[in-house]
Every structure is written in C-alpha cells, then in structure tokens.
Amino acid sequence: MTSLARNLYAFWTEDNEMSIFRQNNIKELRNRCGVNFLLLKPNDIKLYELPDHPFHESYSYLSATAKSDYLRSYFMNFYGGGYVDIKFCDYNWNQYYDQLEQSDKYAIGYLPVGAENVAVDPEDPDGITIQSHWQELIGAGAMICKPKTAFTVYWFKLMTDILDSKKDKLKAYPAQHVRDRQGWKGTNSNYPLRWAEIGPETLFKSAFTFKDKITVGLPRPDLFGKYR
Numbered sequence: 001m002t003s004l005a006r007n008l009y010a011f012w013t014e015d016n017e018m019s020i021f022r023q024n025n026i027k028e029l030r031n032r033c034g035v036n037f038l039l040l041k042p043n044d045i046k047l048y049e050l051p052d053h054p055f056h057e058s059y060s061y062l063s064a065t066a067k068s069d070y071l072r073s074y075f076m077n078f079y080g081g082g083y084v085d086i087k088f089c090d091y092n093w094n095q096y097y098d099q100l101e102q103s104d105k106y107a108i109g110y111l112p113v114g115a116e117n118v119a120v121d122p123e124d125p126d127g128i129t130i131q132s133h134w135q136e137l138i139g140a141g142a143m144i145c146k147p148k149t150a151f152t153v154y155w156f157k158l159m160t161d162i163l164d165s166k167k168d169k170l171k172a173y174p175a176q177h178v179r180d181r182q183g184w185k186g187t188n189s190n191y192p193l194r195w196a197e198i199g200p201e202t203l204f205k206s207a208f209t210f211k212d213k214i215t216v217g218l219p220r221p222d223l224f225g226k227y228r
Contacts (some may be wrong), residue, residue, distance in 0.1 A: 002101050002146050006035040008082035008093060009075050013042060013067035016178055021225075022086045029084065034092035045071065050078055056160060058167045063175035063191070069199030070159065072140070076107075077156040080147030087141060088222035096144055096218050106149040106213040109138025110220040118204050119196035130204055136211040140200040141221050151213055155206035159198045166192050 010029070012018060030037050040048070049055050059070060072083050082093060100108045112118055115134045120127035130137075145152055163170070173190040180187050181195040194201070207214050 004097055004101055004144070004146065005079070005081050006094070006097055007079070008033050008035050008037045008084055009071075009079075010037070010039050010084050010086050011045065011068045011071045012039060012086070013045065013071070014064040014178055015042065016064065018086075025086050025088050028088060028090055029086075032090045032092060033084075034094045035082065035097065039086075040071075048075070048079070053078060056163045056167075058163045058170040061170040061174035062193070063180040064178035065181075065195075066175070066193055066198055069196075070163075072199070073152070073156045073159050073202065076143070076145040076147070077152035078147060080145050080152075082144045083142065085141040085221060085223075088225050089142065089219075091219050093144070093218075099217060100144050100146065100215075103215065104213070105215045106151040106210060107138060107143055107145040107207075108215050108218055109143035109207075110141070110218045111135065111216045112137055112139045112204075113220075113223070119200040120204060121197070121201050124205070126205070126208070130208045133208055133211065136214070137204055137207040138214055138216060138218075139220065139223075140203050141223055142218055144218070149213070151206060151210040154209060155202055158202045158206060162193075162198050162202070 026039055056070065059067065062070060076083060096108055112134050115131040118131045118134045118137060120130050169192040173192060175191050176187040176189040180189055180191045182191060182193055
C-alpha cells in the first residue's frame with residue numbers, strides 16, 4: 001500500500017485580486033476537505049521548487065492560468081497528493097486518498113462532463129480517439145496522484161517538451177494578462193500557447209495513455225458555477 005502525504009494543493013500564481021467567489025470557495029475547501037489544504041501564492045510556490053528540478057525557464061513568461069497548469073503537473077509528479085481548482089468543492093477527501101492508497105492505480109479523479117469537454121491538441125492524430133474515451137479519463141479540476149509514477153512522469157515530460165519547443169516565442173511574447181492565450185483579442189499579444197495547451201490537453205493525453213492505471217470516484221467540483 002502506498003502512503004500519501006494528505007496535502008491538497010491549490011495555486012494562486014499572481015498578485016491579482018481574488019474574487020469574493022473564490023475566497024468563499026477557499027473557506028469551504030478549508031472547512032470541508034478534511035486534509036491539509038495548502039493555497040500556495042507566489043512566495044510560497046518558490047519554496048517548493050526542487051534544486052534538482054528547477055521550474056522551467058519559461059515559467060515566468062506564462063499567464064497565471066498556464067502557471068497553475070504547469071504547477072499542477074509539477075506537484076503531482078514530484079510531490080503527489082491532491083490538487084484542486086479554486087472552485088466550489090464541499091466534500092471530505094480522506095476516503096479518496098484511502099481508495100488510491102489501497103489500489104494499484106496511479107491517480108484518482110472525477111469523470112469529465114463529456115467528450116466535448118476533453119481538450120486535445122487539434123493536430124494530434126489521436127485527438128478524436130482520446131475524446132471518444134472520455135469515460136476512461138479524469139478531469140483537470142481535481143485529482144489525487146501518487147508521485148513519480150509512469151503517468152505523472154509522462155505528463156510532466158509532455159508539458160515540458162511543449163515549453164521547450166516554444167521557449168523562444170514565450171520569451172519574445174510573454175503573457176500580457178492572467179488569462180492570455182493564443183489568438184485572444186483581449187491582448188493581441190502573440191502569446192504562443194493555446195488556452196489548454198500545457199494543462200488539460202497534456203493531462204487528457206497522459207490519462208488516455210495510462211487509462212488502465214487511472215480511476216474515477218472523486219466527486220466533480222462545481223466547474224460551471226460563478227467563480228471570477
């Protein structure tokens with residue numbers, strides 16, 4: 001049986017103001033999750049950067065959303081434990097840590113809403129296949145992972161390879177807004193990353209690759225409630 005540190009991580013990667021909805025969601029998480037909830041802000045995040053595995057050189061050029069995507073993969077790979085978006089989530093997580101620890105699975109999460117909510121690389125020939133297997137995947141908004149499994153190593157490398165390939169473009173065209181994304185008219189910044197490119201796209205591809213080692217059961221957070 002694998003013993004997991006019962007930490008549940010959420011990230012707020014910039015110093016921008018947090019909405020009252022998110023503040024209320026944090027209070028609910030602290031009160032209900034039953035494990036060690038850690039909301040990590042910029043100064044806290046630096047303390048978790050491993051000397052042998054420094055953050056990618058492009059990290060500082062990412063949007064706040066993409067930074068959170070990066071950290072989700074980084075923490076699930078190197079630290080393990082739980083991750084949650086700052087959305088309404090009112091359940092105790094302990095039974096799901098128990099379930100994962102007592103199994104041979106690499107991760108537990110919630111079932112995506114449907115194929116249409118599975119983000120994939122539009123140029124990936126496996127994209128349609130990945131979406132068609134949505135009932136065997138886990139969503140990006142909440143999960144628990146064992147650290148340094150083949151799943152998390154693959155996921156982290158997939159994301160890192162994208163950043164390696166776009167590091168020059170990211171340096172030339174860093175994010176100009178916390179939600180910047182490729183082609184967004186809100187900034188016209190030439191920022192080179194799609195909205196889900198290093199986040200859900202890499203997670204879904206990785207979960208598909210290791211679908212036999214992924215399980216569902218975690219309740220789905222309120223993905224569509226007001227939080228901004």
